[in-house]
Amino acid sequence: MFNKKKLSVLLSITLALSLTAVGCGTKPSATTDKPATAGAPIVVKFSHVVTADTPKGKAADKFKELLEQKTAGKMKVEVYPSSQLYGDKEELEQAQAGNVQIIAPSITKLVGLNPKIQYVDLPFLFPDNKAVYKFWESEANKKLMNSFDKFSLKGLAMWPNGFKQFTDNKRPLLTPEDFKGLKFRTQAGKVLEAQFKTLGAGSATIAFGETYAALQQGTVDGQENTFNNIDTQKYQEVQKYLSVTNHGRLDYIVLINNTFFNGLAPDLQKAVLDSMAEATKFEIEQAELLDKASLESLKKGGKMQITELTPAQLGVFQKLMEPLYAEFESMISKEVIDAAKNASK
Ligand code: LMR
Secondary structure: OOOHHHHHHHHHHHHHHHHHHHHOOOOOOOOOOOOOOOOOOEEEEEEOOOOOOOHHHHHHHHHHHHHHHHOOOOEEEEEEOOOOOOOHHHHHHHHHHOOOOEEOOEHHHHOOOOHHHHHHHOOOOOOOHHHHHHHHOOHHHHHHHHOOHHHOEEEEEEEEEEEEEEEEOOOOOOOHHHHOOOEEEEOOOHHHHHHHHHOOOEEEEOOHHHHHHHHHOOOOOEEEEOHHHHHHOOHHHOOOEEEEEEEEEEEEEEEEEHHHHHOOOHHHHHHHHHHHHHHHHHHHHHHHHHHHHHHHHHHHHOOOEEEEOOHHHHHHHHHHHOHHHHHHHHHHOHHHHHHHHHHOO
């Protein structure tokens, strides 16, 4: 009889062979789990964790529309929002393996591949969107984007979401004192952990798709996110207080599996790049619009007590967190920190 052990050995060999094939640069003209059929469109899976009505969700849909149009249906984009296909950790692994072709993770979530990207979490690094966009044009950021090549991922674009704000359900967070003893959800990385430690708070890395439940069940008391993520994830149902601090950024790097991209014919590569450039312009407009719209909708909803901190109140946080720059300079590099500071001048 064909026993379970034999079956599992056979499955492992099949998996090893198919991985070897990908590693050897087999032309991935369709999804790697299905062989290409002549005439069938090349499928591009685009997986993300937010809802379809966010800047990232809308731009992913725009990219689909543009690429399918430009390639006259030779390429088909399947967009999977809301962690439907993969959550934070899995989407990164699966993009490297080529089982999903495009992802647009929050920059912070790439910390395991390149710890330097944690510049994004240094508190109060950027004063406004303009400074962020200027930094993205810098040589330092171009190097960061190229640093994912060795992990089979090609950086295609930078997409903004916006500035992060704190929310919690215990008390209004107006001074560092108010954070003492609370526990916050973080996206990933040592800088965010240190940020909360400096405030006397605890932290836990929790996948985006599990954060609502963690807030609801009290696993954590609070979190930090953009107005639009707070709004579209309905955190107002499980969080009572929101402090407008603009203390950190949440932005994305759009990544494509580079074996997949390199295997495309030049005209299709161009179509991917052109569609991405157009989708990026659209994403930037949407991020700016939806950031404001979500703040308005949270205010109108009346479920959260929203406080805009004064410059003096923010100054207290800024002074307290300043030592994090020295603490993380060797990890993030002086080059990256200086480039970000120069963009803010
Ligand atoms: C988060 O985990 O809070 C965000 O990175 C989610 C996202 O993709 O905007």
